[in-house]
Amino acid sequence: MNEVVLLSLSGILLGLGLYGVLTKKNIILTIASIEIMINSAIFNFIIFSSYNNNPAGDVVALFFIALAASEVAVGLALALMMFRIKKTLNIDVMNSLRW
């Protein structure tokens, strides 16, 4: 039962993160939502590692935590650059690329 609860939680978090990415207007919150998505995947790895009796999942989760942190740094750098050019972080201003 425990594993079904936890895996359901990770699925729900993935969905909430995806919803946040699709609807949030502020880029920083979009990045935060992406973090929730990656976190749900890492969570899955750790749960499966606990229940599979296999340390590989934990190690992989460790790598992905570091990966997500470095990705957030790059995302925030891009967001700052965007803020410097457009003077706003609203995602609706990203509309200059149209045909």
Added chain:
Amino acid sequence: MTAYLVYTPEILIMISALLALLFDVLDSKKLAGGIAIILNLVALVIILGWSGITGSILSLPQSGGHGLFYFSLFGYMFQIIFIIVTVSVELTTLDFSEYNGIFYALIEFALTGMMIVAISGDMVILILGLELAGISTYILTGYIRKSELSVEAAMKYYIIGSISSSLTIFGLSILYGVTGTTSLWLLNLHAGYSYIPKNNPLLYLGFSFIIAGLGFKIAMAPFHMWAPDVYQGAPSPVSAFLAAGSKTMGFMAMFIIFLSAIFYFAPNLSLLFGFFAILTMTTGNILAIKQRNIKRMLAYSSIANAGYILIAFSVDTPLAVAGGMFQIFSHAIMKVGAFIVVAVVSVFGVGESITDYKGLAKEHSLLALSFAIMLLSLAGVPPLMGFMSKFVLFSGAVQAGGWYILLAIAGVLNSALSLYYYARIVKYMYIDNPEPGKHKNKKISMPIYSYISIFVLVVIIVAVGIYPSPIIGYFIHIASQYMVWR
């Protein structure tokens, strides 16, 4: 010590990235680019030796599964494509003043990521490679920091790329949970036995997450919306790198996961891939017709090409897989060439709109000729490489029989459709007169390095098109070996 010799190309490329950073501090851009190109070419020569095309200058210690990595002719072939693409892009950027040492460092890091994906044998290495290439290309896309378009494209690409990687990681985590191993080549070895629970519905859910995640990377039809925006906003050499390198990397990851690691399930996914193939090629070609911007048009043509390549995943016979690899190779060469030409003509004051290309042949006949060759090859006109690759791919589908013939028919019809928008540009360049006021002839130095890379790419396109049998034979050799291994 000799065990580390297998990583020589990757190490060389990493060293070239660090050297580029060093020369950036010394403010000598030509040196940074030159050293990067030379080290890439050394790596290329080593890999060409290992892949059995030329004689080997460095003996290969071991191949096959090796810890986190898996060495195969297949991976070496993709590494060759990545290096050719990167070297052409780097040669082009030597002519432009805005690219300095950091550009070369980042592009070499991205190349390292791609090379690592090509030899990955484990989920963690696969994802780390994808992300190394991803993170570097997000920055490369926003490289022209003063440009609003460039930064906006980078932001879009970052958001889409992160969604893509998190979906892929989620799918792989389910795969890990069901099978209990993160090693892809162990899955591959054990697939025939009771190692994998065959009828676990969770497994198919994992596959669909992976397809969605990597579908973003290769710009498959329901997930393609980002590609035209990003390719348009990015600086043209980076667009070339994204369209030819990043997309090829996505296909490499799909080959590793779907046709190698879990090949046992590939027949069950055949219908799904067939559906996506037809959807993707049709969407790409129909939307390409009404584009007014040359880079958006090339982006949609790249989406259509992803559709053709997906046929190989659906059919999954040696001939079709060989055709898919050949199509990936030819698409990478043609697309990088086309974007490089777009970058070079922008130096001469030609804009990005399609109508700006009117009368190009009168002023820049060599550039117009090579652009025409690349576009006609993309359309699949007979004596060129694009025709040969499509021919092998579609004949693979026809040979498999059954409903796969439908895929070949869809592919041929789509190629005919695509001829319209490629030929339109050729007509603009050769028949129409230039619009008055366009083509302001800026006083610039001759972009000699770009001409070299365009020349080499055109030679490859024409030579393979005229005399394709050795390269087709090589691809079939790789594909059949690959089928035996798994």
Added chain:
Amino acid sequence: MFLTVILLALSFLAIIFAIGMLYSREIVHAVIYIAGLFIILGLIYFMLDNTFLGAVQILIYGGAVTVLLMFGVMLTKREIMDKKESITTEYEYVVLIALTISIYIGTLFTVSSYPLSIYYMSMYTLSTVLFNSFIGAFVVMGVIIMSSIIGAIYMVKEVE
């Protein structure tokens, strides 16, 4: 049974925090909610006897990533003071995502063959695996961090 109750409670709390992040009008509040979510996930790892990963989760996500996001909020403060987030529910996304996730959860219930015991992961095992079979990934991770540092510095450097 005790464990199940606690895990259910923590999961419920995590979902509350995630929804709170999606529906908070102040961006600073949203970032605090997200920190809470990360820390709750860390607590779940502790409950699963996976103490090392729990600590890493709380330190890196609850600490570092949250502070990074806070810095992002602070550096772009002008925008945030001016305007509050507008909260709208876009039902087409809700339906689509809820459908996908309910398929996922439904599948979880049909699979019956989960192993039952929780395995205690000692740091000794973890480090042995990390520095033996996964040493290649460690090197690649170093390259990723280097490239992201270079990229981030290049991006925020002043344009001359």
